[in-house]
Amino acid sequence: MTPDPSLRERKKQRTHAAISDAALRLFLTNGFDAVSVVQIAAAAEVSKRTLFKYFPTKEDLVVNRFADHVDDAARVVRDRARGQAPLTALRAAFRAGLDNREPSTGLCDAPEVLACYRLVLNTPTLTARLAQFLTSGEVALAEALGPPGDLDARLAASAIIAVQRNLGDANQRELVAGHSAAQRHPIAVAEAERAFDLLADGIGDRFRVA
Structure with a gap:
């Protein structure tokens, strides 16, 4: 059964926010250059591929x-x-x-x-x-x-x-x-x-x- 579009959209929004929030926490604690995309993905509990689906560059994690x-x-x-x-x-x-x-x-x-x-x-x-x-x-x-x-x-x-x-x-x-x-x-x-x-x-x- 196809999920309701509104539910899909809310899930995407939650994933987007989770990745962005995890990235900002790490950046503020350790500095932007010291944090890797792999670390951010792990903190947000998503794959690196999923992270790049939402944020094409590391900088976009903040600029978004x-x-x-x-x-x-x-x-x-x-x-x-x-x-x-x-x-x-x-x-x-x-x-x-x-x-x-x-x-x-x-x-x-x-x-x-x-x-x-x-x-x-x-x-x-x-x-x-x-x-x-x-x-x-x-x-x-x-x-x-x-x-x-x-x-x-x-x-x-x-x-x-x-x-x-x-x-x-x-x-x-x-x-x-x-x-x-x-x-x-x-x-x-x-x-x-x-x-x-x-x-x-x-x-x-x-x-x-x-």
């Missing part, structure tokens, strides 16, 4: 935790209010993210999130993989801003994603250095406003307003 937010900018643009310029919507969303201490803004000092920030910032291969991973978000944003292949949309998306990543990295580094999210918040807001002002000078309301 950012996956839910990769297309955030594109979603904001697509879901913005009628008559609102894309950049205005993106500014408001990023500011709300700071106020709500969303991990994607780099301004979340929950212990488990802070540990993940620290791991990424201290591991060059993870930093590089995350940058590569974010490229898909840039492509999605370009598609939300303009027609396929549009140069202005591609350039704007590249600038916006770069700015958001720069702001997030700066916030992460300050929190990892020991500052609290509350201490960093007013500075993070000021830096975000300045960054979006600069983007507005170059992009403004160039793109279609729904």
Whole structure:
């Protein structure tokens, strides 16, 4: 009898979470480079083959935790209010993210999130993989801003994603250095406003307003 699809999906989600959680525990205890994929598979009680089915690279075991937010900018643009310029919507969303201490803004000092920030910032291969991973978000944003292949949309998306990543990295580094999210918040807001002002000078309301 074929299992119910929803049950299959929940099983996949549990396996995915078990592997990811086991990997993060080992990485935080022993360091990213000191832990092997075989050790992670054993800790998660899955085969090495199963692990790679869910996570194509060792770096993805950490970077996957950012996956839910990769297309955030594109979603904001697509879901913005009628008559609102894309950049205005993106500014408001990023500011709300700071106020709500969303991990994607780099301004979340929950212990488990802070540990993940620290791991990424201290591991060059993870930093590089995350940058590569974010490229898909840039492509999605370009598609939300303009027609396929549009140069202005591609350039704007590249600038916006770069700015958001720069702001997030700066916030992460300050929190990892020991500052609290509350201490960093007013500075993070000021830096975000300045960054979006600069983007507005170059992009403004160039793109279609729904």
